[in-house]
Amino acid sequence: MVDERTLTAPGRFESLAQISDFITQVARDAGFDEDGVFHVQMAVDEACSNVIEHAYGQVSGDIVLTCGVDEAGDLRIDIRDSGTRFDPDSVPLPQVEVGKVDLDDLNIGGLGLFFIRKLMDEVTFRFDAESGNHLTMVKRRPH
């Protein structure tokens, strides 16, 4: 990857603003417009919030973000943590189709995951017993 940059931050909610500043700069430097920058920032914020809330709910550790632009000019973001295994399939998808939202019936769980998948072009979760959770997200360069 070109211009690879890494941020290691404590897996605590206090880190979210610092992570946001970091990824905002990365996306701007990668040439995304302000819409794209905002979408990348939001996806990363939701992903890191999930890590802190779920993976580091019982144990503590760092979040490691590694970002860079690949050969195709797309922005790749890797987020790693050493917390509890996260299974994205265990999270129910919220009922958020426009015009079909029922306030009393809304399944609000999984909203963060919904945003991540909506805002990024590729989203892959992996778990490895040695290195922990590993989320890879790709935002394609607008053509």
Next chain:
Amino acid sequence: MTGKLAQEMLTGDVVRVAPQGRLDTFTVPEFEQILTEHLDAGRARLVVDLADVTYVSSSGLRALLSARRRARAAGGDVALCNMAPRVREIFEMVGFVSLFGIFASVQEAADAFSLDVSART
């Protein structure tokens, strides 16, 4: 968010709550606590002024939805106003614009509560 959340009583028992900056998973608990305190005290007509809010995460949406449920159960509501286009986009992505009353100004949001009362009497 500590120290960066304005509140004021408006006419007609309407409370304006104005968070600032990012409503992310770190800052939302304090915001949610303020909403809960008003609801616990029987103040169920809440106007959330988003003029100085730059970002709302899913945890912020959950807090607003939860407060709205409680407010409506108590005969009130949670109205939103002064939403920046970027913040509105977040609400649109999940269909929340159809859930909340969204107004252009604090005055319009507060007036909606008065109109609501007039309509009921």
